[in-house]
Amino acid sequence: MIVCHCEVVSDRDIRKAVDDGACTLAQTCRATRAGTGCGACVFGVRAVLETYTRQDHITLHEPFEETDAATQPPRRRVA
Numbered sequence: 001m002i003v004c005h006c007e008v009v010s011d012r013d014i015r016k017a018v019d020d021g022a023c024t025l026a027q028t029c030r031a032t033r034a035g036t037g038c039g040a041c042v043f044g045v046r047a048v049l050e051t052y053t054r055q056d057h058i059t060l061h062e063p064f065e066e067t068d069a070a071t072q073p074p075r076r077r078v079a
């Protein structure tokens with residue numbers, strides 16, 4: 001699913017950025033270029049991060065915990 005239409009960034013790209021070491025929303029946006037155009041997708045990027053890392057209320061620069069999210073089932077269904 002495309003999350004950022006300006007930069008054509010998918011939820012898979014966002015999860016890969018986390019797996020490659022992105023630890024904040026800002027780092028994830030920088031790594032994928034999501035949110036660097038109009039900025040409308042940042043809430044969607046955050047939602048993907050919250051689901052993937054199994055954390056709520058991720059802020060722009062606050063580090064989120066790297067988890068073994070890739071090996072855990074999603075907490076809620078991802079469309």
Ligand code: FES
Pocket residue numbers: 003004005006007034035036037038039040041042
């Ligand atoms: S939709 Fe992501 S920057 Fe515009």
